[in-house]
Each structure stands twice: as C-alpha cells, then as structure tokens.
C-alpha cells in the first residue's frame with residue numbers, strides 16, 4: 290500500500306470536511322483529557338456545550354482539583370455516567386499532589402492517573418504531546434478493520450493489538466492529524482453502514498475491493514442459550530444398563546442413558562414409574578453441565594436398580610463392561626466415566 294498517497298488523500302479530506310469542535314482548538318493535555326472523557330458514551334454534538342461550560346468554570350487542572358465535587362457533578366448533569374466526573378476530580382487532585390500540577394508525558398505515569406483508560410492515555414500522548422502513537426477508538430477500529438480486511442473477532446485482545454500496531458505504523462509521521470482524520474472518517478463516512486462512494490481512501494481499502502465493507506468489523510453473535518435440566522437414569526438390571534440409541538436429531542447415531550426433563554427438582558424414581566416397574570436408588574452421581582448449539586444442559590444422574598423392567602423401543606441392555614465400547618453424547622460420556630470410576 291502506498292502510505293504517502295493514503296495520507297495525502299486522508300489529510301486533504303480531513304482539512305475539507307472536519308467538523309469544528311472546541312477541543313480541536315488550543316490543544317493541551319488538559320483539554321484533550323476532559324474532551325475524551327466527556328466523549329466516552331456521549332455524542333459529540335451533546336458534548337460541545339458541556340465542554341465549553343467546563344473550560345470556562347475549570348480552565349486548568351488546578352482549578353478542577355480545588356473545586357467542590359458537588360459543583361462538578363452539577364455541571365456534569367445530563368451527561369450521565371457520573372463516575373467519569375468523580376474520576377476527573379480525583380485525577381486532577383492526583384496530578385496536583387503527585388506530578389506537581391503538570392499532566393505527565395509518559396505512558397507509565399499517565400496510566401497511574403485515576404480514570405485514565407488506554408484510549409485517553411494514547412489520545413493525550415498523540416494529540417497533546419505529539420508522540421508517535423495512535424489513539425484507537427471505535428471509529429478507528431472500524432476503519433482499520435475494513436482498510437486492512439481484518440476479519441478476526443474485534444472484541445479479542447489479539448485483534449485489537451493487531452489494529453493498534455497497524456494504526457501506530459499508519460500515523461507515525463503525523464499522529465495528530467492522521468488519527469483525527471481516521472476518527473472523523475469513521476464518524477462521517479465509514480459508518481456502521483459504509484458510504485464508500487464518498488471515501489477518500491477507497492482505492493486503498495481491501496474490504497471495499499472484496500465487497501466486505503459491511504461485514505466488518507466482525508463481531509460474533511452472542512448466543513442466547515436455552516437452559517435445560519434433565520434427570521438421567523442409569524438403570525441397572527442383572528449387571529446390565531439400559532441404553533437408548535438415537536436414530537434422529539442432534540444426537541443421531543449416539544447412545545444415551547434414558548432421561549426425563551424437569552423444571553424444579555428431579556424425581557429419582559420417576560423413570561421407574563414411567564416404565565411401570567419398581568426398584569430402588571443405588572446412588573446419586575454428581576451434576577454434569579454440557580453445552581451444545583444453543584442449549585446449556587444440566588444433567589442430574591441417578592443410578593437405579595430395577596427389578597422387573599421391560600425393554601422400551603430403541604433401547605437395549607448393555608453389560609457394564611461393554612458400555613465404554615458404545616459412542617455416547619458428550620454429557621452422557623461424562624456420566625459413564627463417573628459410573629466406571631474414570632475421570633473424563
């Protein structure tokens with residue numbers, strides 16, 4: 290990729306299209322800190338009047354540190370997530386006490402300040418101190434995952450690391466304008482639904498060339514699990530156990546012990562009643578938890594001795610020694626392991 294052409298296109302686009310925000314004027318570490326904290330979880334247009342009022346009332350770290358928390362909270366009213374305001378106050382006091390009123394210039398020191406997360410630390414280093422690091426927010430993650438066709442799960446630390454190192458390389462010549470341009474591009478053009486037709490870096494974009502722009506960044510769908518509870522019966526008669534062979538469904542071609550679904554608490558002898566026979570409980574085995582597809586299953590196994598059981602359809606009696614030769618579903622395999630005294 291020709292980085293110089295990409296930079297030129299991005300930079301030119303940013304100069305022509307950037308929105309006017311007060312925190313972009315008179316850059317200072319304090320202004321970057323306050324604006325970035327305000328911008329977390331809050332829309333830019335909402336933040337503008339709050340930022341202006343804040344800078345008028347608390348123009349410096351020292352003014353903020355000396356202020357009363359009640360006044361700070363009052364000014365924050367409407368922005369939500371009030372812990373951010375409390376952290377700003379605590380952080381300002383810390384800067385006064387531990388750093389002589391100067392917002393530190395190193396990553397290690399900035400990380401010690403209360404409420405400063407990795408993004409805000411990078412933003413202060415890049416925007417206010419001109420360090421060659423990228424500040425990677427949600428917009429930058431979206432743009433770069435598309436630009437470089439990074440299709441791994443965006444929530445994984447390894448993916449974020451890859452995007453951050455790509456970003457560091459990309460912005461190293463001029464961290465502030467290029468990072469700001471990427472943020473702005475993500476906010477205005479490379480949105481959730483990408484507007485590639487207006488994009489200044491379209492010719493460099495791998496996602497665009499493979500028509501994958503709206504598939505990235507990749508976030509796997511969170512599975513909505515359905516919880517199931519089953520009482521599993523290890524029904525023994527003359528040294529043999531009753532097994533079911535599944536001819537259909539998810540457990541096709543696998544064996545399982547008979548089971549009954551329950552909601553509140555399982556009835557240990559319920560299966561004997563179902564078979565219209567009698568018997569007794571030999572032992573209760575530990576619970577087994579198992580997940581498959583969208584199901585989370587709790588299996589509660591009971592070892593029963595049966596006296597005069599018939600053989601239901603699709604079931605067979607298998608001697609204890611032969612049980613392990615049969616293929617079992619994974620939850621029932623764990624139960625078999627407990628029965629045979631093996632840890633699965």
Ligand code: SF4
Pocket residue numbers: 432435436478479480483484485486488489490491492494495496497502
């Ligand atoms: S071409 Fe489309 S997907 Fe690629 S960076 Fe531009 S807007 Fe985003």
